[in-house]
Amino acid sequence: MQCGVKVSEIRNQKPQKLLPLRHPARSRHDEACPQTGPKAHNPKYDRIFEISTTVMEAVISLTDIRKSYFLGKQELPVLKGIDLKIARNEYVALMGPSGSGKSTLMNILGCLDTPTKGQYILNGKDVSRMEDDELADVRNTEIGFVFQQFNLLPRLTAWENVALPLIYAGAGKAEREERAKAMLEKVGLADRSHHKPNELSGGQSQRVAIARALINNPSLLLADEPTGNLDTKTSVEIMDLFSKIHDQGNTVVLVTHEEDIANFTRRIVRIRDGVVESDLLTSQQPAIKEKSSHGI
Numbered sequence: 001m002q003c004g005v006k007v008s009e010i011r012n013q014k015p016q017k018l019l020p021l022r023h024p025a026r027s028r029h030d031e032a033c034p035q036t037g038p039k040a041h042n043p044k045y046d047r048i049f050e051i052s053t054t055v056m057e058a059v060i061s062l063t064d065i066r067k068s069y070f071l072g073k074q075e076l077p078v079l080k081g082i083d084l085k086i087a088r089n090e091y092v093a094l095m096g097p098s099g100s101g102k103s104t105l106m107n108i109l110g111c112l113d114t115p116t117k118g119q120y121i122l123n124g125k126d127v128s129r130m131e132d133d134e135l136a137d138v139r140n141t142e143i144g145f146v147f148q149q150f151n152l153l154p155r156l157t158a159w160e161n162v163a164l165p166l167i168y169a170g171a172g173k174a175e176r177e178e179r180a181k182a183m184l185e186k187v188g189l190a191d192r193s194h195h196k197p198n199e200l201s202g203g204q205s206q207r208v209a210i211a212r213a214l215i216n217n218p219s220l221l222l223a224d225e226p227t228g229n230l231d232t233k234t235s236v237e238i239m240d241l242f243s244k245i246h247d248q249g250n251t252v253v254l255v256t257h258e259e260d261i262a263n264f265t266r267r268i269v270r271i272r273d274g275v276v277e278s279d280l281l282t283s284q285q286p287a288i289k290e291k292s293s294h295g296i
């Protein structure tokens with residue numbers, strides 16, 4: 001059964017009054033829906049949660065984002081008009097078939113690429129109009145990016161990898177080492193700080209990459225298939241870590257092919273053929289009958 005309404009429908013409504021500043025996602029689970037028993041959610045809280053995201057400042061606001069690649073003179077349109085708002089402390093999964101444009105969209109969200117057309121406002125700044133050096137600045141201060149392949153530098157130790165963004169931020173060596181080791185401790189890797197990437201497991205490597213993404217306290221944590229190279233148990237551990245990071249107040253957007261991984265998040269945006277096909281709270285998703293390849 002579907003308790004509630006689509007995110008886009010609610011977003012177009014005017015909030016009637018300011019809502020109390022509670023943790024929005026948690027509050028909708030505080031009280032069970034009386035008709036559907038203790039495990040179901042209360043639709044009243046879906047509504048409060050969604051209206052509160054319209055009141056809260058959007059971290060991400062995309063309007064008619066389009067992206068084409070050009071092969072010679074031939075245009076290959078990939079994103080064909082994406083409208084999307086993500087508020088502070090949301091936890092969102094982007095899903096969709098292979099080739100639908102998820103990574104293209106994530107690269108734009110992460111300021112690794114720019115749209116061909118459309119507007120991207122990140123924390124109130126129009127980044128779609130920025131030059132490369134301004135974008136590099138935004139990337140370093142506002143965004144943490146986690147990749148499927150971890151992208152650690154092989155010659156550096158775990159703590160040196162985590163500290164890399166601090167070099168660009170101008171921190172001295174002692175401060176870099178102290179902060180990087182503290183961050184490794186937060187992701188459960190205090191005892192691996194002097195290991196090189198080839199001395200770490202896949203899950204440990206991804207934890208190092210997550211620590212590196214968080215080292216500058218970004219306002220947005222992005223992850224493109226962060227569990228794509230991991231086994232089931234390790235995937236769950238990494239998702240537990242993302243959930244903890246979200247619970248601490250961070251805004252998290254990740255791409256996944258796995259329904260079970262997406263179910264760790266609070267909202268699932270499905271992309272198909274370069275447009276948003278659906279945008280629903282995780283609790284509103286139709287039941288998935290097929291087991292994922294992870295089998296979680």
Ligand SMILES: Nc1ncnc2c1ncn2[C@@H]1O[C@H](COP(=O)(O)OP(=O)(O)OP(=O)(O)O)[C@@H](O)[C@H]1O
Nearest residue numbers: 069070076078096097098099100101102103104105
């Ligand atoms: N640099 C590029 N030049 C030309 N075409 C590209 C480029 N990058 C991506 N594409 C094309 O854009 C489309 C979308 O690619 P994208 O990587 O965003 O898909 P995706 O949804 O992330 O897929 P997957 O789930 O397989 O990772 C694909 O058809 C791809 O071939």
Ligand SMILES: [Mg+2]
Nearest residue numbers: 102103104224
């Ligand atoms: Mg991709």
